[in-house]
Amino acid sequence: MYHLLPRLRDFFSPASAKWMRVGKFFAFFLGLILLIASASSVFAADPIATAASIPMDTLPPPVTIDEKVSSLIFGLFIGVMLTAFFYLFFIWIVIRDRGQVFLMFLLLCLGVNMVSTNDLLMNQIGMHRDVMRDLLQNYSMILSYISGIFFTYYFLELEANAPEFRVPFYILAGLLIALLVYSVFDQRLVHFALPTLGTLTIACVLAAGVVTLRHGVSGSLTHIIAFLFFIMGGITAPLYDLGFISNIESSNNLTYASFSMAAMMFAIVIAGQFAARQEEKEKALAISNERFALATKGANEGLFDWNLQTGEVFFSDQFKKIIGMRLENSISGLKVWLRLIVSSDRAVVREALRRFRRNSGINAINVEYRVSRGDDNKRWLHSKAVATRDAETGKIIRLVGSTGDVTARKQGEVALRASEARFRSITEAHPVPVMIVRSRDGMVLYASPGTGQLLVTAQNELVDHSFENFFENSSDFASLLNTMADNFNIDLKEVTLRCGDGQKLEAALSARAISYQNQNAMVIGLYDLTERKSAEAQIARQQEALQQSEKMAALGGLLAGVAHELNNPLSVIIGQATLLTEGSQEPKVITRAEKIFKAADRCSRIVKSFLALARRKPPERRSIELNSIINNALELLGYQIKMENVEVVLDLDAKLPEVNGDGDQLTQVITNLVLNAAQAMQNWNGKRRLTINSRSDDNKHVVVKVIDTGPGIAPEIRSRIFEPFFTTKSSLGGTGVGLSLCINIVESHGGRLLLEETKGGGATFTIQLPMAQADQQTSSEAAQETIELPPHLKILLVDDEIEIAQTLADLLEPEGHKIDIAINGAVALQKVRQSPYDVIVSDLRMPVLDGPGLHAALAKELPQYIHKIIYVTGDTLSAHVQAFLNENPVPVVEKPYRLSDVRHAIAALLKENAGGRNMETADSLAAAHSIA
Secondary structure, three states, X not given: OOOOXXXXXXXXXXXXXXXXXXXXXXXXXXXXXXXXXXXXXXXXXXXXXHHHHOOHHHOOOOOOHHHHHHHHHHHHHHHHHHHHHHHHHXXXXXXXXXXXXXXXXXXXXXXXXXXHHOHHHHHHXXXXXXXXXXXXXXXXXXXXXXXXXXXXXXXXXXXXXXXXXXXXXXXXXXXXXXXXXXXXXXXXXXXXXXHHHHHHHHHHHHHHHHHHHHOOOOXXXXXXXXHHHHXXXXXXXXXXXXXXXXXXXXXXXXXXXXXXXXXXXXXXXXXXHHHHHHHHHHHHHHHHHHHHHHHHHHXXXXXXXXXXXXXXXXXXXXXXXXXXXXXXXXXXXXXXXXXXXXXXXXXXXXXXXXXXXXXOOOOEEEEEEEEEOOOOOEEEEEEEEEEEEOOOOOOEEEEEEXXXXXXXXHHHHHHHHHHHHHHHHHHHHOOOOEEEEEOOOOEEEEEOHHHHHHHOOOHHHOXXXXXXXXXXXXXXXXXXXHHHHOOOOEEEEEEEEEOOOOOXXXXXXXXXXXXXXXXEEEEEEEEEOHHHHHHHHHHHHHHHHHHXXXXXXXXXXXXHHHHHHHHHHHHHHHHHHHHHHHHOOOHHHHHXXXXXXXXXXXXXXXXXXXXHHHOOOOOOOEEEOHHHHHHHHHHHOHHHHHHOOOEEEEEEOOOOOOEEEOHXXXXXXXXXXXXXXXXXXXXXXXXXXXXXEEEEEOOOEEEEEEEEOOOOOXXXXXXXXXXXOOOOOHHHXXXXXXXXXXXXXXXXXXXEEEEEOOOOOOEEEEEEEEEOOHHHHHHHHHHOOOOOOOOOOEEEEEOOOHHHHHHHHHHHHHHOOEEEEEOOHHHHHHHHHHOOOOEEEEEOOOXXXXXXXXXXXXXXXXXXXXXXXXEEEOOOOOHHHHHHHHHOOOOEEEOOOOHHHHHHHHHHHHHHOOOOOOOOOOHHHOOOOOOO
């Protein structure tokens, strides 16, 4: 219904209030004509004339006076109804409200219902049958109810004022439409259901009016009164059927009067309400237009309005000012505007407009372009337009929008892009990785390519991510933000970062506060400290190694002095004990002598172990029993183990195969491992147990395990414990060379030294060494055989300790040798000049002329004695002694020595000089060797 007469609505001007006056006059005039026509039709009807021309059996009954009066009343009220309809029609032409359409249709339906109840009019138009009249009455009432529902919905604006009635109205409208369709087939249901549905409809309409009246909606009271009259007209027929009204004429007249009063209320009051609303809208429109005019004058942007249907174009004064020309408000002005656009941009604008017009789903367009003024000054403009499209065709019928001068912004963007390009070129070429981080939350806004390479992270994982993710310690990141928040600069702050591959990075950062993209930020430079830290660590290790070397040198000097002072008396004790054992026949003396020998020999081994700690000489290779090495080490450290309350458990394989190696060095390995275990349990509150076991492994290796029940070794330092000078016992005087020396010794023997997991806590060190070969074991056994020297050797003993020389002489003389003694090298040199000797056994450290001096004198004066000298010494660590031994490969016997050691050395010497004497025991000396 709303879209009826669209051409007519376009013809009339909504702004012409004259149509309201014309409508009132025309409606009144039309109603008067209908009233006169109704009266004349009644009185002009002549039953006699009619009877003369029509057969008698078809004549209608004559018209009575009551019927004439009723017809006059009907004409009067139908004229009122039609007058109200036409009055509303002319108001609708001006106001064009959707609710007016349904109200006019409601009045038409009421008029049709009134016509269907008038017998005279129905007979004149040829509708004699009651069925047709009932059908017309039912249709008109159903349509009246439907029109009343939609009129109420739109007039009272229930969608905004009472949305709770929307669903009931839809349901009632649906039921009435269904009843309207069903009435074509069966009128009985209509007679039964229509009063109920009508009552519910009017009740719902009145309830909506009451609710909107409480909300203060204008027109609600008039709406209620009008529908009350409508109810009065609708209930007259049921009242007649129930006998409350005596005759049908009175019922019809009451219906006519009620419907006419309702029509008058609708036409006069509600039409006035429509007019008042329209005036309010026009006033609001006038105010809006005034505001728009003021806004166009004060706006920074120029406004334009183009009506494509009428061709009207409007340009605001600001628009003309921005364009730089006086444009006419017409199509020609629009063309001038388009011609001002730079040719290269004109095609872009036209293409954008073309796509905009063809795509009906887009109602707004934004485009930027340049215009060229007469002074060759190009300006950047930005235009935004909103389109109004035809609802049916989708074509644009109007364009309204604004245009602003964005030249400054464009120039700023160009400058900004140039600045950013310079900034990026500088930062990307700079050797120091650069980042820009937002001060508020640490979000990375920019990162140079070098930053991604340094942090091993892709650019998309850096930018728009928090810088905190790369800090090993979150406290360092918080300190960075807090320092920058206090407006302090940061210079080379050292931090630990975590790279994208999970590796740690030692770095330094410098930061300064800046403004970046209108945000408070900080520019950060990152410096990789990996090489510097590595160099510092290397220097620290070298310094520590130097210090430890100095310590070891000092220790070696101390040990050398102690060894020299101890070895001389120990040599006397061992020699004298040997003399007592070999020269006495009394068991008690022999027993005591053996005890003295064992005690002195133990002291000798202890001294040799001390010397092995600081000795720097090539290892000797001979078959060794590791069980003996273990026992010797425990004997050396027995007192310390006892003082630490450490329980020692030995689980040694009695048939353990021998290994080929240096006994002193392997003793040093076992000693270090046992000493470390004892020190680890020094302050331990748990069980203190040291377990050493030895086993053979797959007939190829000998395995020794040193197990303690101490606190164990932390996982983070297990990979470093074999590093040189790394120690966890710095407060206890640790040097960090023990385990490093041990692993070097073991690996030089072809074995492995491992740290293994220990069940129940503690530490387990495993030594794995290859077994000695069969020929090596035979050689070792041969080396232990007693050596018989040739008889009647003439031997010169040179030693400043006369007791040592005399003791050795006492041991050799019973074998038939002739012994001479010299207290220093000078005396020995004098004796050699006077008498020949088979062997010279000389000390290295002596007053007046020491061993190296004697060697040099003999080499110069008596070179034949160079290969007849055996040196004995208790000090192999002194620098000058080491230098002499390195330059001169002479046989050396270390103090304290046994008689067998001297015999082996003499035998080896004589074997080398076998061409000088007849040696009857040459075959027996095949296994002799020098002691280095």
